[in-house]
Amino acid sequence: MATTSPQIDPKNIDFVRYEDEDTHMPLVSALCDAELSEPYSIFVLRYFVNNWPELCFMAMDRTTSQCLGVIVCKLEKHREMMRGYVAMLVVDKKARKARLGSELTKRALAAMQAKGADECVLEAETTNEGALRLYQSLGFIRDKRLSRYYLSGTDAYRLKLLFPLPSQVDGDGHLQDLVEGIEKL
Ligand SMILES: CC(C)(COP(=O)(O)OP(=O)(O)OC[C@H]1O[C@@H](n2cnc3c(N)ncnc32)[C@H](O)[C@@H]1OP(=O)(O)O)[C@@H](O)C(=O)NCCC(=O)NCCS
Numbered sequence: 001m002a003t004t005s006p007q008i009d010p011k012n013i014d015f016v017r018y019e020d021e022d023t024h025m026p027l028v029s030a031l032c033d034a035e036l037s038e039p040y041s042i043f044v045l046r047y048f049v050n051n052w053p054e055l056c057f058m059a060m061d062r063t064t065s066q067c068l069g070v071i072v073c074k075l076e077k078h079r080e081m082m083r084g085y086v087a088m089l090v091v092d093k094k095a096r097k098a099r100l101g102s103e104l105t106k107r108a109l110a111a112m113q114a115k116g117a118d119e120c121v122l123e124a125e126t127t128n129e130g131a132l133r134l135y136q137s138l139g140f141i142r143d144k145r146l147s148r149y150y151l152s153g154t155d156a157y158r159l160k161l162l163f164p165l166p167s168q169v170d171g172d173g174h175l176q177d178l179v180e181g182i183e184k185l
Contacts, residue, residue, distance in 0.1 A: 007094050007095070008061075008068070008094070008095045008098040008100070010098060010099070012061055012062045012063050013059050013060065013061060013062070013068070013100065014059075014060045014062055015057055015058070015059055015060075015103060015104065015107055016057065016058050016060055017053065017054065017056065017057055017058075018049050018053045018056035018057070018058060018070075019053070020053075021046075021050075024049075024058065024067075025045075025046075025049070027058065027066075027067035028045065028049070028056075028058065028067060028070050028072075029042055029045060030067070031067050031068075031069070031070055031090055031092060032045065032070070032088065032090060034092070035090045035091070035092060035093065036088075036090055037152070038150060038151055038152070039151075040088070044087075045072065045088070048072045048073065048074055048087050048088070049072060051074065052073060052074045052075060054111055054115070055071075055072075055073035055074065055075060055084070055108055055111050055112065055115075056070065056071065056072050056073065056108075057070070057071050057104050057107045057108055057111075058070045058104075059091070059095070059100040059103065059104055061095075066092075067092075068091065068092040068094075068095040068100060069089075069090065069091040069092065069095065069100040069101060069104050070088070070089075070090055070104070071086065071088065071089045071104040071105060071107070071108045072086075072087045072088040072089075073085060073086050073087060073108050073112065073120075074087060075112055075115055075117055081118040081119055082115075082116050082117045082118050082119075083117070083118065083119055083120070083121060084108075084109070084112035084117040084119065084120035084121070085120065085121055085122060086105070086108065086120065086121075086122035087122075089101060089104065089105060089131070091104075096130070101130075101131075101134050102134055102137070102138065105134065105135070105138055106138065109138065109161070109163075109165055110165070112163070113163050113164060113165055117163050118162070118163055119160060119161065119162050119163060120140075120160070120161045120163070121143070121158060121159065121160050121161075122135070122140075122158075122159050123146065123149060123156040123157065123158055123159070124156060124157055124159060125150060125154045125155070125156055126145065126154065126155045126156065126157055127154055132157070132159075135159050135161075136159075138161065139161050139165065139166045140159040140160060140161045141159065141160055141161070142157045142158075142159060143157075143158045143159060143160040144157070144158040145157055145158075146158055
């Protein structure tokens with residue numbers, strides 16, 4: 001079980017969908033600039049959020065209007081499957097281990113499932129214990145090892161999850177409510 005970050009009160013966090021460049025891009029890019037180890041391009045970020053805004057979720061601190069976490073994804077046909085892809089997941093250092101990453105990922109997966117995804121894939125550094133644990137607890141399995149995948153020279157695991165989502169994802173039926181809520185949007 002994650003130890004809740006002492007600086008974060010989950011009651012003050014709203015999970016919102018990305019709206020548009022003016023409202024949300026400065027918040028998302030500031031968080032990515034501050035927290036990501038590999039350089040990223042704003043053009044790549046725009047490609048994802050402009051094409052699949054319904055698969056981009058943010059964790060907003062209501063008391064400070066700060067964005068403390070974001071997930072950026074896409075969903076496309078791949079061979080005969082509809083394949084979701086998590087391009088980016090990042091949580092502010094001061095808000096880690098408060099389940100924001102898990103909640104963002106659940107929302108993105110629920111939105112993918114609502115849009116007919118068959119599977120979801122992503123890459124994570126083989127040394128990224130936090131990310132591997134988070135994804136594995138949501139039902140992802142290790143599909144392949146990709147040698148020297150990152151600029152740093154580190155290997156990656158390709159992780160894969162097959163839909164439908166396991167009902168035990170949050171243990172108490174809330175995920176189904178989430179999928180149904182997202183379907184209605
Ligand atoms: C990876 C990351 C998104 C996790 O976000 P988070 O909000 O702290 O994660 P959660 O609080 O939802 O934790 C989920 C699980 O992972 C575990 N976990 C999280 N960070 C961990 C760490 N550094 N080491 C070990 N376990 C960790 C939690 O204990 C929890 O486990 P549990 O389900 O058994 O209780 C965050 O550390 C981050 O932004 N890292 C930098 C960017 C990054 O690596 N992104 C992922 C790229 S693939």
